[in-house]
Amino acid sequence: MQSxxxxxxxxKEQNKILIGAIGPRPIALISSxxxxxxVNVAPFSYFNIISYRPAIVSVSVQRINGQMKDTARNIISNQEAVVHIVDEDNVALANQTSRHLPAEDSELNYANFTTVKSSVVKPPGLxxxxxxxxxxxxNHTEIYNGDEVTADVLMLRIETFHLAKEIYDKDTGYIDVRKLAAVGRLAGQDYAKIGEFFSIERP
Known part of the structure; x- marks a missing residue:
């Protein structure tokens, strides 16, 4: 073991270790x-569940040279967003939204997503x-490295769930993870698909 x-x-070395060791990471495609x-659309793999009572997810948005990214700035300013799960069918489109653009230019000009009006928030869904x-x-928490703010951690409370009929069974309450076919982020330019399943009974 090397320590x-x-x-x-x-x-850079720490980041490479983290994204190589912690994966596959779920990807949130966020519209704000x-x-x-x-409308800003961007993917984030520093993303996960925080709580189910209430239903809260978290996303960490890294700053660039101390500057807040559009997604974090928009959410902090307007207090809302739409979080989408990236899957095998939309990952290529999601990748197109990862380009660096000025705040006045929308990623929707480059990624051919179809927008849908949201029920309770202003940003559209995809x-x-x-x-x-x-x-x-x-909640919003700033992450500091010494005196410098390097990331914005956003906790987002889910107000409305939109689920495709083909993946969600209301009777059982479960999502069919194979039909969802979510993809995970690995290091570099690599992604992972859902692979072989196995079960272990809890003690």
Whole structure:
């Protein structure tokens, strides 16, 4: 076993270790809206469930040179967003939204998503996602590295669940994970599909 203190590794080396060791990571494709009503769409793999009572998911949005990304700024300003699950059918489109654009330019100009009006929030949903959550901002925490803010952690409370009929069985309450076919993020340019399943009985 090789051991390193955080002081012995560069930030880039630490990031490579984290994204290589912690995976596959679920991917949230988030639509938000600016004060000028520009729709921003961007994918994030620092994403997961925080709570189910109430239903809250979290996403960590890394800053660039200390500057807040459009998604974080929009959500903090307007207190709402739509979170979509990236799957095998929409991952190529989702990848197109990862480009760096000025705040006044929408990723929808480059990724051919179909927008749908949301029920309770202003940002639109994306029809190509089998799962989407309309959310409100529950909490915002800044992450510091010394005196510098390096990330914005957003906790988003789910207000409305939208689930494709082919993946959700209301009688059992379960999502068919094979039909959803969510993909996970690995390191570099790599993604992972749902593979072989196995079960272990809890003690």
């Amino acid at each position: 390193y203190s955080s002081d012995e590794l560069t930030i 809206q600016s004060d000028e009503e520009v 029809e190509e996602a089998k799962v989407r959550f309309e959310t409100s901002l529950y």
